[in-house]
Amino acid sequence: MFGVDEPISDYQKVIRERASQSLEPLRYAFNSPVKIPSPKRSGYAGESYLSAVSRLKTLLKRYEDSKIVQPSILAVTSKPSGTSNGQAFSADSNLWPDTSEVTQLLENQFTVLQHLEGQVEFYKGALESLKQRTQHVVNENETLFDQIKTQAVTQVLASEIHPESENELQSGSRGKMSGLQAPVNRRRDDVDGEDDYDGNTSGARESQPKTNLHREANTDKGQRDKGKTSQEYHPNDTERRTVMPNAATFTSAFQDSFRMGSIDSMEKIRKLHEAKTKHLETLLYSTRAQKLLVDQRNQPALCVKCGQQAALLSNYDSDASMDTINKLSKERDDLMDTLTEQKAVLGQVRQREFEAYNQVKKSCHMVEQAQLEKAEAIIQVRQLKEYWHKERERHDQYLKLSNEKLEKEREKIREANQVERNNLNKQLDASHEARSALENQLERLTREKVDLATELEQAKGQIMAHTTEIAQTGVNVQQELEQTRKKLLVAHQEITALKATTQQSQRERELDKTRTASETESLRRRLQGAEKGLVESKEDCLRLTERLDLAEREVNCSATIMQS
16 A cells, blocks of 8 residues: 555556556456357346356356267267258357356456456555545644744733833842942941941841842743743744843843942941951050050159059059950950951852852853754744745645646546446457357257257167067077077987997998088077177167167256256
8 A cells, every 4th residue: 555655656666566467467358359249139138247157157068068979979860850950069169169268258357357446445545645644734734823823922922021021120120229329328428337337237138138039030030031032932023032132231231230339348348347447456556655655754753642642543544544445455356256247248248149140140151042042943943934835835746746647547547447348348248149149059959959859769769679679589599599409409319329320330320420510510500690690689789778878868968958
């Protein structure tokens, strides 16, 4: 069977091979001669073709069986009508076709019909395969059309959603920048206020993960939108292609500016803390040195009581200075703790900035990759469209060519079938004519059978007459045999008497011997003649029995023919 994926060349090769295989039997069937042209009888036109063929085969078989019998037996009969019937029979039998020719004709006709049925089934299978193939192509076209429709709808929806996401990103970035710049300005204005600094740092700490989370959510949303746009591309969406790179550059610029601003703010805060600690240390050391110098300059020559009072006052002043020193050291320790905390926060911020930088880098790489994939998808879609159009055109051309070829082959097959049908009708007419000729011959044979039956009756009467004659001759021969036996007995008695009288007279014995010898010779001749007559009568009986058997056989054959 012709497959769906097979090319048309294989299909043509299969048709040519099958046609070349069936060419020789078709030629033999069409060129086979018909030997008996006789007029068609309308009385048997309603009979079926198979019954006529079977009857023709049986008649031909009987004719071949009857050919074996020699026609010499009919010449023995006394009537001259038998010879004329035999001559007519042989003259008509020369026009009969041979059984081999008729059977070969019928077999070739059967092979031709079988071949035509096979070709019809083959063409039906080819048409079914073509129908399945066209249905498959139509289904694929419908699915592609539905996919293109859904892609167009989703792309339109995505193009409507994308500007809203860009507006949200812009508003969020502005809010973040304003929220980050406010604490920095506060720190610049309130350098000496430690409580405000702690509150601002805590606010920066709280705002930093929020901004990171918001940025991550926006990047994920942007990636999802990019994935959707890369999957839901439409060739007519030119605005989308211009907006995507602008959005990517805007997000990358915003993230870079945010990172640089946060780094600058943290560096400024660190520098302020370091400057504050250095200023406090310098103030502490300067106050100590100034106080010592003042004490040394203003120390007068005192007495013992004044020295004790001065010592008490100096102790009191030293306690106050120690308190200030302790307070300043405590402030220094607090500042160092805050500095270490700020350094830790700065490390965390740098780590987060590095992670954000990597994430932004990955997102940019993914955006570039998505753009490349989108460009590849655009090219692939265009190539697929071109390929689809080419395949559709090729399929249409193939369908047209195949339909034209099928129409031509159908016309050729119809013409060939018409020619074959005409030839078969001619052969059928010839077979009907042959059947009518055979029926005529059968009627002639029935007439000859009636003649043979009358001849058989006559032969039976002759056989009965011959049997009576044979019986009479047998009785006569038996009587003669009895007489000869009696004579033999008498001769033996005479011989014994002559033997007894031999001694008396030799002459008389010799005379008696000659006389008895002559008598015995005559008796022997008569016995031989009787035996020859008996043999001839037996031969006549055998010949008559053979003719009787032959006549009975012919009668039986004619009876079976009449019954059939």
